[in-house]
Each structure stands twice: as C-alpha cells, then as structure tokens.
Amino acid sequence: MRLTVIGCSGSHPGPDSACSSYLVEHQGFRLLLDLGNGALGELQKHVDPRDLDALFLTHLHGDHWLDLVPLAHVRRHHPDGRVPWPLPVFAPSADRDRISGAFGRADLDDVFDFRRPADTAVGPFTVRVVRTSHPVETYAVRVESAGRALVYTADTGWFPELVRFAGSADVLLAEAGFVDGAANPSGVHLTATQAGELAKEANAGRLVVTHVAPWHDAAAQVRTAAAAFGGPTELARRGVAFDV
Numbered sequence: 001m002r003l004t005v006i007g008c009s010g011s012h013p014g015p016d017s018a019c020s021s022y023l024v025e026h027q028g029f030r031l032l033l034d035l036g037n038g039a040l041g042e043l044q045k046h047v048d049p050r051d052l053d054a055l056f057l058t059h060l061h062g063d064h065w066l067d068l069v070p071l072a073h074v075r076r077h078h079p080d081g082r083v084p085w086p087l088p089v090f091a092p093s094a095d096r097d098r099i100s101g102a103f104g105r106a107d108l109d110d111v112f113d114f115r116r117p118a119d120t121a122v123g124p125f126t127v128r129v130v131r132t133s134h135p136v137e138t139y140a141v142r143v144e145s146a147g148r149a150l151v152y153t154a155d156t157g158w159f160p161e162l163v164r165f166a167g168s169a170d171v172l173l174a175e176a177g178f179v180d181g182a183a184n185p186s187g188v189h190l191t192a193t194q195a196g197e198l199a200k201e202a203n204a205g206r207l208v209v210t211h212v213a214p215w216h217d218a219a220a221q222v223r224t225a226a227a228a229f230g231g232p233t234e235l236a237r238r239g240v241a242f243d244v
Ligand SMILES: [Zn+2]
Pocket: 010, 011, 020, 061, 063, 064, 155, 211
C-alpha cells in the first residue's frame, strides 16, 4: 500500500502544510485518514476528492476533520453533478451534534454515511482501532493489507497498550506534538522521545514523525525521535509518499 502525506501540521495549519490528513491507497482503493483544516486543497493534487472510497476521522478536534465541510460542498455541487452515493465516514459518534453544527444543517446523509470506528474490513484493507489517551474520544488506526501494516497513532499521550497495537508495523506514523522537557500535560500528545520509544518497543520498520506544530523545530523533533528509536526515521512533509 502507499501512504501520501496530505497534511501534517500539528494543531494548526502552518506555512508549509495543512493539518492532519493521510491518503492510503491499495488496489485502486482510496482510504483517507483524517481531513484537517486546509487539507482539501492539497488533496486535490493527488486525487479528485469525489473519488475517495472511505474516510476515517480519528477524532473531532478541528485539525483532524474540519475540511469535511468543504468536502460536502464538492460532493453536492460539482458542475459534473452530485456524487450519487454517500461516502463512508468512520467517526466518533458521541459528538455527532458537533459535526452537524459545523455545517449548520443536520441532514448530511446524502453525502456522508457515518459509521462508528471499529475493527472492520474497508475495501482491500483490514482496519483495527484502539481508543487513545486524548481529551476527546480518539482512535489510533492500524491498516493492514497483503501482509503489510501501517499504524497511525492519531493524537495521544503515552499508554502502554499502544506498543502492542503498533507491534511490528512496517510504517509507524506517530505524532510528536510535544517537545521533551516542556511542562507537558499528560494524556494529550507524545513527545519526540516517546514517539521514538514507541517505534523501538513496537519493533517498527520505519518511523514517520508527524503533527509537529509550526512553532516547534520539526528537524529537532525528528532528531530526538530518531535517537530514541535507533531505526529509520523521517519527518512527514506535505505531499511526500511512502511505500508501506
Ligand atoms: Zn491534532
């Protein structure tokens, strides 16, 4: 499968990237993980947004889902005609009113088929989820196909089960929203060292560091994570693709 970074900026868009969004493709199927603010723009460089097959929203912080609003516009009002089927959207349902509130309308069933995040088959992928340690209902996601595995931590503080969940991932897409040594609250984000330790303890093949805020030094976050991991470590950048 192929992973393309659509957006990777942590918590707010930066000058070089929109917020979180990652395209996972295999056998012509297009699964999008998150659609943060600004990501719909970059997405159009890689795929027609009407051609997405499924969308997984890890949680309902704006930097992970707010471009669902303009995506609905594209699917409803494209001059070639409305997309005649609703896009499967896996999203935490506890906050469904928040989704409708962002649109200013409750009737979204013509464009989106909302489903609860769960272990399931999606196209050619086997998807597994685990609830993370974050202030709102959030799910890390493990996408497997043809014996290969991509694990995306979503937003999370450290919790022991994450090591098992990420076990032997070929690519571990791990957030490093916090800088080591700062007065970081617990249960929100991983530090760069924790992202690297997660990759090491999970025996990941490759670590891709993401969700670094524009006000932090991304290169330093990668160096710190790489030192803790001891394996191949790269920074997620807008538009960069990885073979998983
Ligand atoms: Zn976030």
